[in-house]
Amino acid sequence: MANFSKSNVPQFSVDVYQNEYLPEGGREVSAIVTVTSTGGGTTGGAPLTGASASPSGIPARGANAAVVIMVDCSGSMDYPPTKMRNARDATAAAIDTLRDGTLFGIVDGTHVAREVYPGNGRLATAGAATRAQAKEALRRLKVGGGTAIGTWLRLADRLLADADVAIRHGILLTDGRNEHESPDALRATLDACAGRFTCDARGVGTDWEVKEVTGIASALLGTADIVADPSGLAADFTQMMETAMGKEVADVALRLWTPVGVEIQFVKQVAPTVEDLTARRTEAGPRAGDYPTGSWGDESRDYHVSVRVPEAGIGREMLAARVSLILPDAAGGAPQTLSQGLVRAVWTDDMAASTRINPQVAHYTGQAELAQVIQQGLDARKAGDFDGATAKLGRAVQLASASGNADTAKLLSKVVDVVDAATGTVRLKAKVAEADEMTLETRSTKTVRVKK
Structure with missing residues (x-):
């Protein structure tokens, strides 16, 4: 295990868990790679007090982040009317959770997307005055129209693209199916937005399509969940925003380098959720590829890496893969290696060693x-x-x-x-x-x- 860090990013570490021993003729090598980030933001969002706190009681570390909240305002949000009221209250609670200095905006989503606050194609800077203005704007939300989620995401992408920040994040709430655009149109939007911002998606009630909501979160490296009872929205939105405010570094990639002759079977995130990253590889030089992991605060995640190595004789050993965490350079220079770990293969005639499952x-x-x-x-x-x-x-x-x-x-x-x-x-x-x-x-x- 190796660690590399700079003062402006959390410290990352990589631990590799595997049984490196293979029997004669064995070729399959699996490893669990645990990535831990420490010393960055707090995912709990606990306010600071005293001189380091902002007037709102929230630490003023948010100038590095931008958030757009997309609220479903289609006609079905009026059935029952408490659903829209809960959505307004939840958005207000999320706004209260923003750190001072965070850039933010609110989008009204129907069969079209409309800027609710602040408007004019820009984002507001979180502070006492802008929070109050945003909550006033929420009271003017009107329900009516259809559902075209791709238009909401494209507007969020345009707003976030102009923000000179490291962390770009969306929160999307829907209560219905994406009936006013084709699945292909939504997929094209997700492909266009992938890697540009992360997005948490929530379905409220029971009239929405699970695979649509989970598909949005998966494509944009966010979380998905159901809030069956709309009265639970405020607590859920608060937790989501606290987690978003804890993110300190974005666009971290898991880079997998393999020697000649080694085939990659799959790369999956396996904790805290299962997410297959295999098809998301982008080439990163000879025999190396990058897999996106999104943004990080203080947290730990596990990844399952499986490779197929060439056959070798008893007593031989080889490096099966090198796993590195890579942070791109904003100015286009050489990326920073945050941490790395090694996956090994050793051939043995010791049956007890080679058949033991890690x-x-x-x-x-x-x-x-x-x-x-x-x-x-x-x-x-x-x-x-x-x-x-x-x-x-x-x-x-x-x-x-x-x-x-x-x-x-x-x-x-x-x-x-x-x-x-x-x-x-x-x-x-x-x-x-x-x-x-x-x-x-x-x-x-x-x-x-x-x-x-």
């Missing part, structure tokens, strides 16, 4: 399978394939139980009756609340960390 690798292989079988089980249930749904969701119960993923186990128990968790024996419930099924689907990729 506990971190085993744990996250199970967590990735858990996310997959939940999705497959719910899709089968919707398609009327109840035998297939029972088998997949039973396997999910078994995996959740074995790994100690209590949150997912609890969500699964709302959809199936568990007969025996250890064997994955379940029965589908005859009636399932729509909110429970959507919550399970939305949170299916959340993982539990391995116990070190």
Whole structure:
């Protein structure tokens, strides 16, 4: 493990967990790469006091960030009317959570996108006066029209693009399906916005499409969740904004260098959520590629790297991959290496060594399978394939139980009756609340960390 840091960014460290021993003829090498960032922002958003605090009580470290909040104002937000009221209150709570100096704006989203505050294609600078003005502007939000989420994201992108800051972030709230633009149009927007800003997406109520909302968050390296009861929006928005305010460094890439003859099988984030990054590789020189990780505060994430090495004889060893964290230079110069770790391969005739499964690798292989079988089980249930749904969701119960993923186990128990968790024996419930099924689907990729 190596560490590199500068005073203006958090300190990053990389730890590699693997069983490097392969049997004769063995070629598959897996490793869990734990990346930890410390000394940056606080993801808890706890206010400072005394001389270091701003007049709002929030530390004035926000001049490095810009945030655009996109609020669904389509006609369905008026059913019931409390939904829009809760959305206004939640946006106001998020505005109160902004650090002084943060650039921010609010977008009204229907079948078109409109600037609510401050307007004229610009962002406001957070302070007591602008917070009050923004909350006054929220009171004038009108409900009516359709839903074209791509237009909201494109407007957010234009507003954020002009901000001379490191952290660009969006928060998107919707209560319905993206009915006023094609899936291809939304995909093109997500492709255009990827890497330009991160975005957290929330679905309120139960009339929205889970795969749309999770797809937005996945493409823009943010989080997705359901807020089934609109009264929970304010707390959720506050937490999201506190986390955004804790980010200190953006555009960090996981760079994977491999020797000649080594094939990359996959690169996945596996904690705190499962996110397959394999197809997002951008070339970074001979035999090296970068995988995006988004922005970082004080936090730790785990990545699963799997490569296929050439065959070698007993006693041989090789470097299978070098994993580095890379921060691009804003001025276009050489990127900074924040930290790095090594993945090794050693061939042995010691059967006990070569057949031992590393506990971190085993744990996250199970967590990735858990996310997959939940999705497959719910899709089968919707398609009327109840035998297939029972088998997949039973396997999910078994995996959740074995790994100690209590949150997912609890969500699964709302959809199936568990007969025996250890064997994955379940029965589908005859009636399932729509909110429970959507919550399970939305949170299916959340993982539990391995116990070190």
